[in-house]
Amino acid sequence: MDNFDYTTFLREKKFPLIWCAGCGHGIIMKAILRAVGRVGWDQNDTVMVSGIGCSSRMPGYVDMNTLHTTHGRAIPFATGVKMANPDLHVIVITGDGDATAIGGNHFIHAARRNIDLTVVLLNNTIYGMTGGQVSPTTPRGKKASTASFGNVEAPFNISGLAQAAGASFVARGTAYGAVQLSKYIEKGLLKKGLSVIEAMSPCPTVFGRRNKMKSPVEMYDELRDQSVPVKKAATMSEVELEDKIVTGVLTDVDKPEYTAEYAKLIAKLGGSA
Amino acid sequence: MPVTKRNPRVRVMTGNEACAEAALAAGLKFFGGYPITPSSEIAEELSTKLPASGGKFIQMEDEIAAMGSVIGASLAGAKSMTATSGPGFSLKQENIGYACLTEVPCVIVNVMRGGPSTGLPTMPQQSDVMQARWGTHGDHPIIVLVPQSVAETVELTIRAFHLTEKYRIPVILLMDETVGHISEKITLPDPAEVKIYERQKPTVSPDEYLPYKHTESDIPEMASFGTGYRFHVTGLCHDQTGFPTNDPVEIEKQMLRINRKLERYRDDIIEVETAGDADAEIGVFAYGSTARSAKRAMLMAQEKGIKVSFLRPRTMWPFPDREVLAMGEAVKKIVVPEMNLGQVAHEIEWAVRGKAEVVKVNKINGEPISPIEILAAIEKAVQ
Numbered sequence A: 001m002d003n004f005d006y007t008t009f010l011r012e013k014k015f016p017l018i019w020c021a022g023c024g025h026g027i028i029m030k031a032i033l034r035a036v037g038r039v040g041w042d043q044n045d046t047v048m049v050s051g052i053g054c055s056s057r058m059p060g061y062v063d064m065n066t067l068h069t070t071h072g073r074a075i076p077f078a079t080g081v082k083m084a085n086p087d088l089h090v091i092v093i094t095g096d097g098d099a100t101a102i103g104g105n106h107f108i109h110a111a112r113r114n115i116d117l118t119v120v121l122l123n124n125t126i127y128g129m130t131g132g133q134v135s136p137t138t139p140r141g142k143k144a145s146t147a148s149f150g151n152v153e154a155p156f157n158i159s160g161l162a163q164a165a166g167a168s169f170v171a172r173g174t175a176y177g178a179v180q181l182s183k184y185i186e187k188g189l190l191k192k193g194l195s196v197i198e199a200m201s202p203c204p205t206v207f208g209r210r211n212k213m214k215s216p217v218e219m220y221d222e223l224r225d226q227s228v229p230v231k232k233a234a235t236m237s238e239v240e241l242e243d244k245i246v247t248g249v250l251t252d253v254d255k256p257e258y259t260a261e262y263a264k265l266i267a268k269l270g271g272s273a
Numbered sequence B: 001m002p003v004t005k006r007n008p009r010v011r012v013m014t015g016n017e018a019c020a021e022a023a024l025a026a027g028l029k030f031f032g033g034y035p036i037t038p039s040s041e042i043a044e045e046l047s048t049k050l051p052a053s054g055g056k057f058i059q060m061e062d063e064i065a066a067m068g069s070v071i072g073a074s075l076a077g078a079k080s081m082t083a084t085s086g087p088g089f090s091l092k093q094e095n096i097g098y099a100c101l102t103e104v105p106c107v108i109v110n111v112m113r114g115g116p117s118t119g120l121p122t123m124p125q126q127s128d129v130m131q132a133r134w135g136t137h138g139d140h141p142i143i144v145l146v147p148q149s150v151a152e153t154v155e156l157t158i159r160a161f162h163l164t165e166k167y168r169i170p171v172i173l174l175m176d177e178t179v180g181h182i183s184e185k186i187t188l189p190d191p192a193e194v195k196i197y198e199r200q201k202p203t204v205s206p207d208e209y210l211p212y213k214h215t216e217s218d219i220p221e222m223a224s225f226g227t228g229y230r231f232h233v234t235g236l237c238h239d240q241t242g243f244p245t246n247d248p249v250e251i252e253k254q255m256l257r258i259n260r261k262l263e264r265y266r267d268d269i270i271e272v273e274t275a276g277d278a279d280a281e282i283g284v285f286a287y288g289s290t291a292r293s294a295k296r297a298m299l300m301a302q303e304k305g306i307k308v309s310f311l312r313p314r315t316m317w318p319f320p321d322r323e324v325l326a327m328g329e330a331v332k333k334i335v336v337p338e339m340n341l342g343q344v345a346h347e348i349e350w351a352v353r354g355k356a357e358v359v360k361v362n363k364i365n366g367e368p369i370s371p372i373e374i375l376a377a378i379e380k381a382v383q
Helices: A025-039 A055-061 A074-084 A096-102 A104-113 A158-165 A178-190 A204-211 A216-226 A258-269 B015-025 B040-052 B063-075 B086-102 B129-134 B150-167 B177-181 B248-264 B290-303 B321-330 B343-352 B371-382
Strands: A046-050 A065-068 A089-095 A118-123 A169-174 A195-200 A227-229 A245-252 B010-014 B030-033 B056-059 B080-084 B107-114 B120-124 B143-145 B171-176 B183-187 B232-234 B272-276 B282-285 B308-313 B315-317 B333-338 B357-362
Touching (some): A025 A055, A025 A089, A025 A178, A046 A055, A046 A074, A055 A089, A065 A074, A074 A089, A074 A104, A074 A258, A096 A158, A104 A158, A118 A158, A118 A178, A158 A169, A178 A245, A216 A227, B010 B015, B015 B177, B030 B063, B040 B056, B063 B080, B063 B086, B129 B143, B129 B315, B129 B343, B143 B150, B150 B171, B272 B290, B282 B290, B282 B371, B290 B308, B290 B333, B290 B371, B321 B333, B321 B343, B333 B343, B357 B371
Parallel strands (some): A046 A065, A046 A089, A065 B232, A118 A195, A169 A195, B030 B056, B030 B080, B080 B107, B107 B171, B282 B308, B282 B333, B333 B357
């Protein structure tokens, strides 16, 4: 990457990171910070809001207005921040369990409402912080501390969920393809409306270890091998796409954004904020 | 008949409507809610009146989200509120605890209906008194105000904002269904004359700012997001910097400080009404709409020659234990009518330390307690 100075956006005093060796979250954090740097947001006007879990520890390391909330509730807190002060840029950091299990209701309603938040969802297909329990995105058959014999449930397609619920921007990237991921995040930051960037992140410690993935390197190789650009995916069958990760911008549409619509209502009623 | 000009602030309205009006007068800028009987009129009123005054209203996807949005808005600098009832109050407890630990000012209205569970959506009870104090997990400070009428709902709604902004402690306005739905003539306050405390903004530069500093007052200065003070807020136990800590010394300092605020400022927070005979042998302690039946019962007893004293908390928590003890030392028995199975009576038994006998008058069938029922208890108590 060019001459981007990460230290502007980092609270280096809080290092070392809580994340394990081989975890993709640090790579994704850098991808986010590069994107924020490129769009030129002032850290004083940017708020990073998270829930609970490994990914949600990110705001602690980021030098912005940071809010580490309750499990699954980052989006509601972020909604309040954005409504009270629509001039603030609001980024939500969440995980697969945080956003689609306990926080699933908030996730779909934020998409429906199309409020101007950028949700970066770090999907490591497991509950990492609590010790490797099965999550809503754990693939069928994979082992977890609460699925010793292999997961018998079907996983969510998180990006598909966001698209169906009405998000105006949805993209999927991986910690392997960090440069592309950062570009998707940049587009999401600039989008007026609810943006969801699903970032696949390997968890060697509690997912890889249980699922016979010998090393973090092997997990990153697998991410690379599973990734299929969205254009190529369009030419492939459903069977061919099984176990694949479709990457790229999946949805990018313009539709009414919530805080802008609310500002119009205030203006119509003659109120002044 | 000459037509006299009506004072537009003299109105007949319900407690719920009055709560919404008073919140606006107090400077409410954000309301996040979710429909639930018997509190919904508060949200309905504010959904039209907040945007008209430049504020923001949002109906969230559930009660948990509503409470989260209120905390987020308050951190962005807006005076914030939500309103709910029984089951919704249960759902809000998770994030109420967050507001307690992170000291984010906010007002939570709970219009009590019958419980547990779906219970009696359109009928009154006062069975959330203990939940209001201890509904969220962990030792935490909280302030709970209990209005008895529409007029007092106006006063205490404004006071709720005053106290939460001043002490950075969430305030619960604990109405009951009767207060929420009764229609009474009131005079609304002139917003220009409503003076409430505004949260203390930082007096130091961003470099020197510690969001949870141990100050002489025990109340840290509070910056808003977007004002150049880039601080961290977490529901984890934290030190003065706001970042998580596992240091037992730092944890204890913060936990004792946030809880100490209640006791230290109790005399400013606690308000009670006293009435009746100074030389009474029977005391009556009642709150919310039940207090109005209780006061009537006191007058009826006095007409029969029974001397009765009366104590009514406007602040339920922190509990007015010294005021209750004073009553316990003056009378032989304290009659405690409440629309639950004795939640506050037990607190009174603790507060009077055996100095007086506590006589419970309880009802949980969805009907209010009548003056006759309380009078009967008073008459029995003097025998």
